[in-house]
Amino acid sequence: xxxxxxxxxxxxxxEGVIDVNSSLGPWRLRSSNPETKSSVVIEGRPERVYLLVxxxxxxxxxxxxxxxxxxxxxxxVFRPNVVVGDLGVEHALTVYDVTxxxxxxxxxxxVTYKGEVPVVVNGVITVALYRAxxxxxxxxxxAGELVMDPGEERNEQCEGSCIAFLKTSVTARAVVxxxxxxxxxxxxxxxxxxxxxxxxxxxxxxxxxxxxxxxxRSKTVEPRIAVTGERTSGGIVVAYEGDVRLNKLIVNVLxxxxxxxxKVFEGVSPGDRVTLPVQDLESGSLVRAVAVIAGYRKVxxxxx
Numbered sequence: 001x002x003x004x005x006x007x008x009x010x011x012x013x014x015e016g017v018i019d020v021n022s023s024l025g026p027w028r029l030r031s032s033n034p035e036t037k038s039s040v041v042i043e044g045r046p047e048r049v050y051l052l053v054x055x056x057x058x059x060x061x062x063x064x065x066x067x068x069x070x071x072x073x074x075x076x077v078f079r080p081n082v083v084v085g086d087l088g089v090e091h092a093l094t095v096y097d098v099t100x101x102x103x104x105x106x107x108x109x110x111v112t113y114k115g116e117v118p119v120v121v122n123g124v125i126t127v128a129l130y131r132a133x134x135x136x137x138x139x140x141x142x143a144g145e146l147v148m149d150p151g152e153e154r155n156e157q158c159e160g161s162c163i164a165f166l167k168t169s170v171t172a173r174a175v176v177x178x179x180x181x182x183x184x185x186x187x188x189x190x191x192x193x194x195x196x197x198x199x200x201x202x203x204x205x206x207x208x209x210x211x212x213x214x215x216x217r218s219k220t221v222e223p224r225i226a227v228t229g230e231r232t233s234g235g236i237v238v239a240y241e242g243d244v245r246l247n248k249l250i251v252n253v254l255x256x257x258x259x260x261x262x263k264v265f266e267g268v269s270p271g272d273r274v275t276l277p278v279q280d281l282e283s284g285s286l287v288r289a290v291a292v293i294a295g296y297r298k299v300x301x302x303x304x
Contacts, residue, residue, distance in 0.1 A: 002152050004084035006144030006215060009050070009095055016047065016132040018139055018218050019295025020163055023109075024123040024190040029065075035112040038124050042102050043247065043294050046128045051096040052143055053111060054122040054167070054213045055080070059088050065113040067094070072101055084145040086209055091145040093213055098126075122167050122190045125214060130294030134223035134244050142215040153202040154212060156195075160219025164193045164212055166201060172208030176201055185210075222296075227289045231304045235277040236261075238289055245269045248292040253278055255285060 023038030042049065053067055057078070067074045080092035109126075113119045127141055138160075148154060150172070156164065167190045168174050174185040178195040185191055187208070193199060203210040225242040227249075238251055246268040253261040253276060261278045268274065283304075291298045 002149070002154065003086055003147040004082070004091070004145040006142045006146055006212065008140050008142045010048070011140040012138075014047065014129055014131075014137045014139060015135065016130045016137060017135050017220060017294055017296040018137055018216070019043075019128045019130065020125065020216055021128075022123055022125045022165070022192050024192065025121050026167070026188060026190055027121045028118045029111070029113040029121060030118045031114045031116055034114045035110055036121055036124070038109045040107050040109065040126045042104055042107055042128060043292070044104060044130065046099065046102070046130050046294075048097065048129045049099050049102045050127045050141065051098045051109070052123075052125040052127070052214060053094045054165070055092050055094075056120040056122065057090050057092060058117060059085060059090055061117055061119075063113050063115055063119050065111065065119065067096075068110040068112065069098055069101055070103060070107055074098070082144045084147055086147045091147055091211060091213070093143055093145055095143055122213070123165060125165065127216065128295050130296075132244075132294050132296060135220060135293075135296065137218050137220040139216070139218040142217070143213065145211060145213055147209050147211045148201070148203045149209060150203050150205045150207060153200060156199040156215065158195055158197055158199065158217060160196065160217065162195050162199070162218070163216045164195070164199055164201075165214040166191050166193055167211050167213065169208040169210070172203060172205035172210050174201055174210040175204045225291050225298050227291075227300050227302070229287050229289075229302050229304050232275075235275050235279065236287060236304055237273055237275050238287070239273045240268050240270060242270055242291065244293065246291050246293055249274065250290040250292065251276055252288045252290075253285060254288060255282065
C-alpha cells in the first residue's frame with residue numbers, strides 16, 4: 001500500500017490566473033557540490049506566491065541546509081512540512097508562502113548544503129496567483145509525499161488543466177498514461193506531468209519507489225483573446241481583437257522555424273494595431289503572437 005499522501009494547501013476560486021514554474025533535478029548536494037540555483041520571473045504584483053522544495057535525506061539526518069530567496073535566508077534548519085520514511089530514506093517536502101518577499105521581475109532561488117552525507121533535492125517549484133480582469137480560475141494546490149511500492153498504481157482525474165510532479169528512485173521506473181498517451185519514466189528522474197482529463201502512474205519495477213509530491217488542478221474561464229494579421233507596404237500589421245488589455249504582446253516572425261523578426265509591445269488594448277517593419281518576406285511566412293496577462297500566456301499563429 002502506498003505510503004503518505006498529499007493534500008491541498010490552498011484552494012478556491014480566483015478572479016485571475018495561476019502560473020507554475022519549476023526547476024527540476026535531482027541534484028545531489030554535499031560539500032563538493034554544495035548548492036543548486038534557479039530563478040523565476042514574477043509579473044506585476046501577485047496575489048499569493050508559494051515556494052515548494054522537495055528533497056530526500058537519509059533517516060535521522062537533520063541537515064544544516066539553507067533555502068535562500070533573493071539573498072534572504074528562508075530557513076537554516078531542516079523543518080519540512082511533510083516527511084514520509086521508506087527503506088531508510090526520508091521523503092521531505094517544504095512549502096513556503098513567499099508573497100511578502102518576492103519582487104517584480106527576476107527572483108533568484110538557491111538551496112545550499114555542505115555536509116558529507118548527500119542530500120538529494122528533487123525540485124524547486126513556484127506557484128504564483130495573479131488577479132486578472134475577466135478571468136476566473138477554480139483551483140486546488142496539493143502537495144505532500146505519496147510513495148508507491150512496486151506494482152502500485154495511482155489514478156487522478158482532471159477537469160481543465162492539471163500538473164503533477166513525479167520522482168522515480170534509482171532502481172525504479174514508472175509507466176505514465178496521461179490523456180491516453182503512454183510512456184515510460186526511467187530510473188532516478190523527476191518529471192512534470194501535464195494532463196487535462198486523466199493521469200495514471202504505475203510503479204512497474206521489481207524494487208524501488210515511485211512518488212508523487214505535488215498536484216495542481218485548475219480550470220480557467222478566460223475572456224476572448226485573438227489577433228489577426230496582414231502584410232502591408234510598411235511591414236506586417238497585427239491587430240489585437242480581444243476583450244481585455246494585455247500587459248505584453250510578443251510578435252515573432254519565423255522563417256523555416258528560425259526567428260527573423262522579434263518585437264515586444266507593452267500595454268496593448270483591444271482594437272490596437274502594431275506594426276513590424278519587415279520587408280522581403282516570403283509569402284506564407286509564419287507569425288507567432290503571444291498574449292501575456294500577468295502569468296497567463298496565449299500563443300496564436302497565423303500566416304501572411
